[in-house]
Amino acid sequence: MVKLAELVFIPFPCIGHLVSAVEIAKLLVHRDERISVTVLLIDVSLDPTIHGYVNSLSSNNRIQYIKLPHVTFPTDGGLELAIHRIVENHIQPVKEAVTQLTMNANRGxxxxxxxxxxxxxxxSTMIDVANEFDVPTYVFHSASAGSLAISLLLQSIHDEHNGEAVEFNNSEAELRAPSCANPVPYKVLPHFPKDPSTKxxxxxxxxxxxxxxxxxxNTFMELESRAIxxxxxxxxxxLYPIGPVINLKTEVDIESSTIMEWLDEQPDSSVVFLCFxxxxxxxxxxxxxxxxxxxKSGMRFLWTIxxxxxxxxxxxxxxxxDFNEFLPDGFLHRTTDVGKVIGWAPQTQILSHRAIGGFVSHCGWNSTLESIHFGVPIATWPQYSEQQLNAFQLVKEYKLAQEIRMDYRKKFGADEHEDVVTAEEIINGxxxxxxxxxGTRRRMKEMRDISKKVVTDGGSSHAFLGKFIDDVINNMPRHH
Known part of the structure; x- marks a missing residue:
């Protein structure tokens, strides 16, 4: 009997990373019957949306999900340090889970x-664990190829200068990067943490x-050819650009059906969707x-608060x-004919609706790929992480977005004064x-059509996925 090639997935427990990792696992087993996947689920209570999602996953058809034992870790010291601790504290549980898997395989x-x-x-510290089991490691980068290229460039600049890298903060300077046609302003670069140990x-x-x-x-050649x-x-x-890999299934509940009914009543491409x-x-x-x-703009809108x-x-x-206590007096009443304010949003359902004409977005990579998939142009309003760089690429490099701001930045959970974008700026965007x-709308429609072709037979992402599977099979350890 031919043995299946078992890949162990270790996604980070943050909804954007987890969902796309699971979608890739499904894609692999669907594509090739020689592959099976075990997804190790790290159980931390960072993100409330994760529990519902994890509970909806069920092992089937060559994919199994294993919940690792709950590990507590201190969250003082900010998000970056928390990420570091989550990974470090799961090295042992991962070893134990994989040992159990290999023992089961050896016992037949x-x-x-x-x-x-x-x-x-x-x-990436899990590479050492894979080495102990004498198997190769593949990294899954759930963001853009552009952000990967810039991050690796910053790391090599840092190393060449013995850690004395130019401080990339608040400077008017620009970085010349091979991955970008335009010089990249320092203020859209991913922040290297100030704290030495986190850095x-x-x-x-x-x-x-x-x-x-x-x-x-999770990208495709035709979108990011220069960065790739x-x-x-x-x-x-x-590099294997195998995207766009997106989860298009959303749970329909009472809340989302009222949203969809409201959208059904709006004219085509007339509503601007704001979601961060x-x-x-x-x-x-x-x-x-x-x-x-x-x-003031008088536009139709659907706004997630x-x-x-x-x-x-x-x-x-x-x-x-109650939205009223958070909004200006009488706002909901005055805009009742043109707008709707909501909490949680079934984003892919909304973006796929004919009434949506534009998306004011934080430029998270999954949201960007969804927007491309449905051909909805973006107005950029980044918040954290590498989103500023995504915004820069969307506006300047790929011309798929208009700018509200490219360098807006919030610190996750930070107690700091918020930079305020004025109503005038927002209206212009x-x-x-x-x-x-x-032109943005036209280019987005073209990119939508390309993004659907690349994942089908003959498309670039389809071919790269096949190449990746061949590499996995060819690099399987022969000595077990």
């Missing part, structure tokens, strides 16, 4: 053989990437400016029971976004 309980690890970008963790993470056997990236090209210099493991991701929220000053802009976490708390935004015959 299982017709599979461990073929490699597929680990999240944040989990060391990030630099190490990136350095370790170079030891991997290959890197899967810049990563094939022989210094970096082979699972961590996105604003304080009252900024919320007021958005409300003012929407009211979440309650910001208490000051200084590393928590996720929550849904609120919205008008540019909703123009009927703007």
């Amino acid at each position: 309980k299982d017709s599979s053989q461990l073929a490699g690890f597929v680990i999240d970008t944040c989990c 060391a963790f990030f630099i190490n993470c990136l350095r370790k990437f170079r030891e991997a056997k290959g890197i899967l990236v 090209g810049s990563l094939t210099d022989g210094e970096i493991p082979p 991701g699972s961590y996105g929220s604003f304080g009252s000053d900024q919320t007021n400016e958005i409300a003012l802009a929407l009211e 979440r309650k910001p976490p208490p000051k200084g708390k590393m928590e996720y935004p929550k849904d609120m029971s 919205l008008r540019a976004l909703m123009e009927k015959d703007c």
Whole structure:
């Protein structure tokens, strides 16, 4: 009996990373019957949306999900340090789970053989664990090829200058990067943490990437050809752009059916959708400016509002029971004919609706790929992480977005004064976004068609996925 090539997936427990890792696992087993996948689920209570999602996953058809034992870790010291601790504290549980898997295979309980690890970008220390089992590691990068290229560039600049890298903060300077046609302003670069120990963790993470056997990236050649090209210099493991990999299934509930009914009543491409991701929220000053802009512009809108976490708390935004207490007096009443304010949003369902004409987005990579999939142009309003760089690429490099801001930045759970984007700025961005015959809209429609072709037989992502599977099979350890 031929043994299946078993890949162990270790996604990071953050909804954007987890969902795309699971979708890739499904894609692999669907594509090739020689592959089976075990997804190790890290159980931490960082993100409330994860529990529902994890509970909806069921092992079937060559994919099994194993929940690792709950490990507590301190969350003082901010998000970056928490990420580091989550990964470090799960090295032992991962070893034990994989040992159990290989024992089952050796006892013949299982017709599979461990073929490699597929680990999240944040989990690169797990490469050492894979080495102990004598199998290759592949990294799964759930963000853009552009962000990967820039991060690796920053890491090598840091190392060449013995850690004395130019400080990339608040400077008017620009970085010339092979991955971008335009010079990149420092203020859209991913922030390297100030704290030395966390900074060391990030630099190490990136350095370790170079030891991997290959890197899967959720993007496609035709969207990011320059960035992908810049990563094939022989210094970096082979890249497999296999995207867009997106989860198009959303649970329909009472809440989302009322949203869809409202959209059904709106004219085609007339509604602007404002949604800032699972961590996105604003304080009252900024919320007021958005409300003012929407009211003044007279546009139809669907706006997701979440309650910001208490000051200084590393928590996720929550849904609120009464929008009125957060919005200007009488706003909901005055805009009742043209607008709808909601809490949680079934994003893919909304983006796929004919009434949606534009998306004011935090530019998270999954949201960006969804927007491309449905051909909806974006107005950029990034928040955290690498979203500023995504916004820059969408506006300047790929011309698929209009700018509200590219360098807006919030600190996750931080107790700091919020930078406020004025109603005027927002209105200008919205008008540019909703123009009927703007070039952005046309290019987004073209990219939508390409994004659907690349994953079908003969498409670039389809071919790269096949190549990745061949590499996994060919690199299987022969000595077990």
